[in-house]
Amino acid sequence: MKILTGNDLKSGAVTWWTGYDWSIHVEDAVDVGDEADAIAAREEGARRVNAPYAIDAERDANGGVRPAHIKDRIRALGPTVRPDLTLKPADPEAGNWVI
Amino acid sequence: MYRYDHYDQAMVDSRVEEFRDQTRRRLEGKLSEDQFKPLRLQNGLYLQLHAYMLRVAIPYGTLSGAQMHALADIAGKYDRGYGHFTTRQNIQYNWIKLEEAPDLLADLARVEMHAIQTSGNCIRNISSDQYAGAIADEIIDPRPYAELLRQWSSFHPEFLALPRKFKIAVIASQTDRAAMKLHDIGIRMVRNDAGEIGAAFYVGGGMGRTPMIAPCIREFVPVDQLITYSEACLRVYNRYGRRDNKYKARIKILVHELGREEYTRQVEEEFAHLLTQGIEPPLAELERIATFFADPPFETGLADDAVRSDPGFALWLDRNTLPHKQPGYAIAVISLKPVGGIPGDASVEQMHLMADLAMRYSFDECRVTHAQNIVLPHVRKADLFAIWQQLEAAGLGAANLDTVEDIIACPGLDYCSLANARSIPVAQKISRRFADTGKTAELGELKLKISGCINACGHHHAGHIGILGVDRKGTENYQLLLGGSEGDDTSLGKITGPGFDEDGIVDAVERATDVYLARRREGERFLDTYRRVGIDAFKEAIYG
Numbered sequence: 001m002k003i004l005t006g007n008d009l010k011s012g013a014v015t016w017w018t019g020y021d022w023s024i025h026v027e028d029a030v031d032v033g034d035e036a037d038a039i040a041a042r043e044e045g046a047r048r049v050n051a052p053y054a055i056d057a058e059r060d061a062n063g064g065v066r067p068a069h070i071k072d073r074i075r076a077l078g079p080t081v082r083p084d085l086t087l088k089p090a091d092p093e094a095g096n097w098v099i
Numbered sequence: 100m101y102r103y104d105h106y107d108q109a110m111v112d113s114r115v116e117e118f119r120d121q122t123r124r125r126l127e128g129k130l131s132e133d134q135f136k137p138l139r140l141q142n143g144l145y146l147q148l149h150a151y152m153l154r155v156a157i158p159y160g161t162l163s164g165a166q167m168h169a170l171a172d173i174a175g176k177y178d179r180g181y182g183h184f185t186t187r188q189n190i191q192y193n194w195i196k197l198e199e200a201p202d203l204l205a206d207l208a209r210v211e212m213h214a215i216q217t218s219g220n221c222i223r224n225i226s227s228d229q230y231a232g233a234i235a236d237e238i239i240d241p242r243p244y245a246e247l248l249r250q251w252s253s254f255h256p257e258f259l260a261l262p263r264k265f266k267i268a269v270i271a272s273q274t275d276r277a278a279m280k281l282h283d284i285g286i287r288m289v290r291n292d293a294g295e296i297g298a299a300f301y302v303g304g305g306m307g308r309t310p311m312i313a314p315c316i317r318e319f320v321p322v323d324q325l326i327t328y329s330e331a332c333l334r335v336y337n338r339y340g341r342r343d344n345k346y347k348a349r350i351k352i353l354v355h356e357l358g359r360e361e362y363t364r365q366v367e368e369e370f371a372h373l374l375t376q377g378i379e380p381p382l383a384e385l386e387r388i389a390t391f392f393a394d395p396p397f398e399t400g401l402a403d404d405a406v407r408s409d410p411g412f413a414l415w416l417d418r419n420t421l422p423h424k425q426p427g428y429a430i431a432v433i434s435l436k437p438v439g440g441i442p443g444d445a446s447v448e449q450m451h452l453m454a455d456l457a458m459r460y461s462f463d464e465c466r467v468t469h470a471q472n473i474v475l476p477h478v479r480k481a482d483l484f485a486i487w488q489q490l491e492a493a494g495l496g497a498a499n500l501d502t503v504e505d506i507i508a509c510p511g512l513d514y515c516s517l518a519n520a521r522s523i524p525v526a527q528k529i530s531r532r533f534a535d536t537g538k539t540a541e542l543g544e545l546k547l548k549i550s551g552c553i554n555a556c557g558h559h560h561a562g563h564i565g566i567l568g569v570d571r572k573g574t575e576n577y578q579l580l581l582g583g584s585e586g587d588d589t590s591l592g593k594i595t596g597p598g599f600d601e602d603g604i605v606d607a608v609e610r611a612t613d614v615y616l617a618r619r620r621e622g623e624r625f626l627d628t629y630r631r632v633g634i635d636a637f638k639e640a641i642y643g
Contacts, residue, residue, distance in 0.1 A: 007146060007150070009125075009126070009197065010126065010196060010197055010198045011150065011196045011197070011198075012146060012149070012150035012151040012194075012195065012196060012197060013149075013150060014148070014149055014150075044132070047126070047128050050132055050146065051132060051146060068573070069573055070512065070573065070574075070575065071148070071512060071516075071518075074148060074512060074513060074521075075148050075149065078149060079149065079193075079513040079514060080513055080521065080524060081441055081513050081521075081523045081524060081527070082441075082513075085179055085194075
């Protein structure tokens, strides 16, 4: 699947396109098919996202979304060396998802 | 240390307001990202993996206590409670909000700091010897010259759009503690046979994807021609640097392609022309600047030893302090490399403590080193124990300066959008491995440096042991290099062979150190043994 990601213009936070809005949770991302460029142009023009780009991802057995490249998995979770600053600070195993 | 005059302050304040207006227009949609990006980068604001990142310039790494306190306050107010000290003696904040960046810059300006020219194709922050003004082996304090160069290069209209970024280091001793020959221009202040002060110019060094050691192009430039000669070096580069290819745009490529002789000839020609133009600032300005770097009022008659009754303190004393030029004083280095920690990171609380220690014990001054540590440059030996106790209590008491645990590491793929692999977890595993095996002290001086990509912010080319993270078909892979050095004997490390995964590289590093322990001769460092026995003995042990 293709998913669309970028950073929030004001905060810089990593965001994912949900089909109608932007979420900080990658599991909310939807397959944008071949619409990535059109959505990116529209949303960037509306200042709802900064520097959006499409990436490959796959849906796992639990229905979650896993970006294909480690860089985007780190973006999705947070720095692996600071679990307390990730989106899942209470989950000690969260870093394994990245690797 | 240098204090802003009203020109400096006015320039920085006006720049903050200019950026405030640019940010407002961006948030209102009056500027696109394409239009805004070069403006934010000129103010040190990058967009990294997780958020905006702000790089703050720390001129030649020197900070007052108030400035360090302000950096701590910023980490608490605008970031997530910490900052990251970098290999260019700067600090970076990883979680900055665009809408708050102008206020942050205004807070910085209140303590005479900014983030200008910490990005972009301009002359970056001038770096220097972290022990300047304190160490006995320097011929003169290099910082007034670094400050003069800072003033010359700040907003210099001719050099704000160079072919690529440009880094200058200034030292004033035979011992190079600033990786001077690995800069675009390295300047060593020297004294000639007549006893006059001047500058030796090394031009065309650098790391990155094409590492090169800068050749000396002139052994003595009179001190009253320092800026003129620098300008000549920059002009030739600005005229002929490769703007057509980003990867060939650094001055090292120009010097290499022209050859040292031809580049030097062109610089000398330009220099002769510039001498007729009277661009050199009057010596009175240099003398004015130098007054800010006069020695602090050292006490005399102090005891020249420290009580060593606590074994932990004695270890720290031996490892993390250096002789000071003034009897009764020492240079103390605060390691930001706790075992298993993140190299260069310091929390709000730790920064406040270091600021307090600087104010109370070190004439209100501290330094950031390119090895990502903090220096208290002027400490009475009698105060060292009290300092160490406070550092220990704050998790800053690691006694590992210049050891295998004192690892330089770039932010890597945990933070950096350019990185191909993570650097920090590798550093953490290596420091834990050697702390656990207890070999750190036995290995002695061993400089280990890790970069998460070929841009080499972690100085891997210059490590006695270097590690380069690469992306191999979407998987992190680590190449091992041996034999680099950034000191007087500057050399570039050689790749040993195929790369390793994260655990494999830790094993490979340990095997390399085992070769050293088995084959070293009396008094040899790791680097000395490597140079004597050659790479093959190490490869055999590493790859079996």
